[in-house]
Amino acid sequence: MTLDPANLLKLLGLDLPPDRLEEVVGVFKEIRAEIDKLHALDLADLHPAVVFRPIEAEKRDG
Amino acid sequence: MAELWSLPITELSERLRSGRTSPVELLEAYLDRIERHNPVLAAFVHINANARAAAEEAHAAIRDGDWKGALHGIPIAVKDNHTTADMPTHAGSEVPLDLPEEDGAAVARLRAAGAVLIGKTRMHEFAWGMETPPARNPHDADRVPGGSSGGSGVAVAAGFAAAALGSDTGGSIRIPASLCGCVGLKPTFGLIGRSGIVPHSWSLDHAGPLAASVADAALLAAVMAGPDRDDPGSAGREADDWSDALGAGVRGMTVGVCRTHFFEALDAEVEAATEAAIRGLAAAGAHIVEFEVPELSAALGAIFAVELASSTTYHLPRLRDGSVARFAPDVRLLVEMGRLVSAVDYLQAERYRRHLGQRFAVIFRDVDAVLSPTMPLTAWRVGQREVTIADRPESVLAVSWRLTHPWNLLGAPAISVPFGVDRSRLPIGVQVAAAPHNEKDMLRVAMEIENRGGGPMARVGFPGSRS
Numbered sequence: 001m002t003l004d005p006a007n008l009l010k011l012l013g014l015d016l017p018p019d020r021l022e023e024v025v026g027v028f029k030e031i032r033a034e035i036d037k038l039h040a041l042d043l044a045d046l047h048p049a050v051v052f053r054p055i056e057a058e059k060r061d062g
Numbered sequence: 063m064a065e066l067w068s069l070p071i072t073e074l075s076e077r078l079r080s081g082r083t084s085p086v087e088l089l090e091a092y093l094d095r096i097e098r099h100n101p102v103l104a105a106f107v108h109i110n111a112n113a114r115a116a117a118e119e120a121h122a123a124i125r126d127g128d129w130k131g132a133l134h135g136i137p138i139a140v141k142d143n144h145t146t147a148d149m150p151t152h153a154g155s156e157v158p159l160d161l162p163e164e165d166g167a168a169v170a171r172l173r174a175a176g177a178v179l180i181g182k183t184r185m186h187e188f189a190w191g192m193e194t195p196p197a198r199n200p201h202d203a204d205r206v207p208g209g210s211s212g213g214s215g216v217a218v219a220a221g222f223a224a225a226a227l228g229s230d231t232g233g234s235i236r237i238p239a240s241l242c243g244c245v246g247l248k249p250t251f252g253l254i255g256r257s258g259i260v261p262h263s264w265s266l267d268h269a270g271p272l273a274a275s276v277a278d279a280a281l282l283a284a285v286m287a288g289p290d291r292d293d294p295g296s297a298g299r300e301a302d303d304w305s306d307a308l309g310a311g312v313r314g315m316t317v318g319v320c321r322t323h324f325f326e327a328l329d330a331e332v333e334a335a336t337e338a339a340i341r342g343l344a345a346a347g348a349h350i351v352e353f354e355v356p357e358l359s360a361a362l363g364a365i366f367a368v369e370l371a372s373s374t375t376y377h378l379p380r381l382r383d384g385s386v387a388r389f390a391p392d393v394r395l396l397v398e399m400g401r402l403v404s405a406v407d408y409l410q411a412e413r414y415r416r417h418l419g420q421r422f423a424v425i426f427r428d429v430d431a432v433l434s435p436t437m438p439l440t441a442w443r444v445g446q447r448e449v450t451i452a453d454r455p456e457s458v459l460a461v462s463w464r465l466t467h468p469w470n471l472l473g474a475p476a477i478s479v480p481f482g483v484d485r486s487r488l489p490i491g492v493q494v495a496a497a498p499h500n501e502k503d504m505l506r507v508a509m510e511i512e513n514r515g516g517g518p519m520a521r522v523g524f525p526g527s528r529s
Contacts, residue, residue: 014402020398027395027399028402031370038410038414041414043410043417046416047413049265049413
């Protein structure tokens with residue numbers, strides 16, 4: 001099976017017209033380089049700052 | 063005699079309480095300033111038609127002995143991303159948002175304390191920028207006021223209101239405070255409830271005041287702080303009693319200076335002012351220590367990952383229906399760009415935030431507060447896109463939040479205090495931060511800096527104008 005890049009973009013939710021996508025990606029490159037610095041960090045088994053907390057139910061009065 | 067619009071709340075509240083000045087007279091003084099100077103400075107997007115009735119009500123209550131406290135009858139401006147019962151909310155956008163006309167948590171607390179809500183201030187669209195067009199800096203109308211709470215910074219500096227409400231996701235209270243020359247306070251994450259604020263980034267958004275003095279900012283933050291059951295990030299507690307902090311001085315305190323990140327590539331005059339502030343604290347009896355946090359080099363990637371992903375998630379309906387095309391081009395670009403941030407990027411950023419928090423928790427065992435410039439530069443010209451500082455070309459947007467966003471990642475309290483001006487008479491801001499929920503030590507240092515800078519800021523007088 002060959003992979004159609006257009007379908008891949010749709011699969012990833014990047015449904016922008018090609019010229020607009022090129023513009024957005026062009027600006028994002030610098031930010032990508034900053035985010036990549038995060039990936040280089042060894043954070044061992046550290047949990048993320050935001051964790052799931054279940055919502056407690058409040059009983060009806062009476 | 064000093065003009066009413068030039069006085070800090072601490073002085074105004076005594077005048078109102080004693081009956082020397084009525085809330086209506088005070089409101090009129092600000093409205094007159096707005097009428098004269100807002101056409102150029104563009105700080106307000108809406109004036110509250112109910113403000114006069116609220117001022118009259120406050121006047122009658124105070125006259126009858128029912129004084130609610132230091133904010134009773136004081137006109138306060140509100141950033142356009144806080145929902146309000148008697149004013150529309152647009153978050154700086156032309157795209158209809160259908161937001162409820164009801165008070166958010168912070169606004170409700172201000173109103174309950176008797177504050178008169180004078181109007182809504184202009185903001186950079188959806189809090190996604192540092193310029194707030196078309197608002198202008200009161201110190202030089204050819205320059206930007208900063209953002210995203212730019213209208214609030216202008217309103218305070220120009221004497222359009224006693225103080226203003228802002229929000230801060232990466233520096234949006236402290237940046238306009240620094241560029242406009244007023245005090246901007248971002249308390250600990252969740253200490254002031256965020257329900258009613260149009261979200262920008264749920265885990266980074268903070269509410270807080272811009273004010274004419276450290277004491278005014280502390281007063282407003284204390285009034286707005288408290289549990290908010292509609293904010294999942296609420297700290298669930300009232301503010302500690304900070305009153306002792308304001309007159310305590312800094313003798314015996316340990317103030318940290320982090321040369322990595324916070325002192326890199328600074329404008330020479332900003333750097334000189336900050337070094338003078340450090341020397342001043344040492345002269346006042348503080349012990350100055352230096353420390354390093356090399357991991358701060360990854361902070362920009364972390365805040366971009368969280369902010370972009372969150373903002374894009376919030377705006378999914380507008381991406382879906384195409385109304386994002388009506389956003390300002392810079393904001394549209396960022397909202398569309400958030401789709402390029404992966405879930406892995408986001409979660410790694412959140413793990414990094416925890417790591418950074420652990421690093422600073424160790425530092426804050428020995429350090430009471432951390433001092434730095436608020437921004438590497440002073441207000442830049444409208445339309446300017448790049449600056450070169452210390453031989454390093456950088457976009458003004460990248461440079462503007464470089465020193466403020468780490469405290470959003472950490473959820474720690476931080477305040478910007480005016481401390482001198484550059485050769486163009488543009489204000490310089492110094493930033494003081496402390497451990498989460500240690501606003502007290504942050505305020506002690508901030509007060510010392512304010513005192514050494516000559517006391518509370520002077521509002522801009524506009525030469526050639528009679529008020």
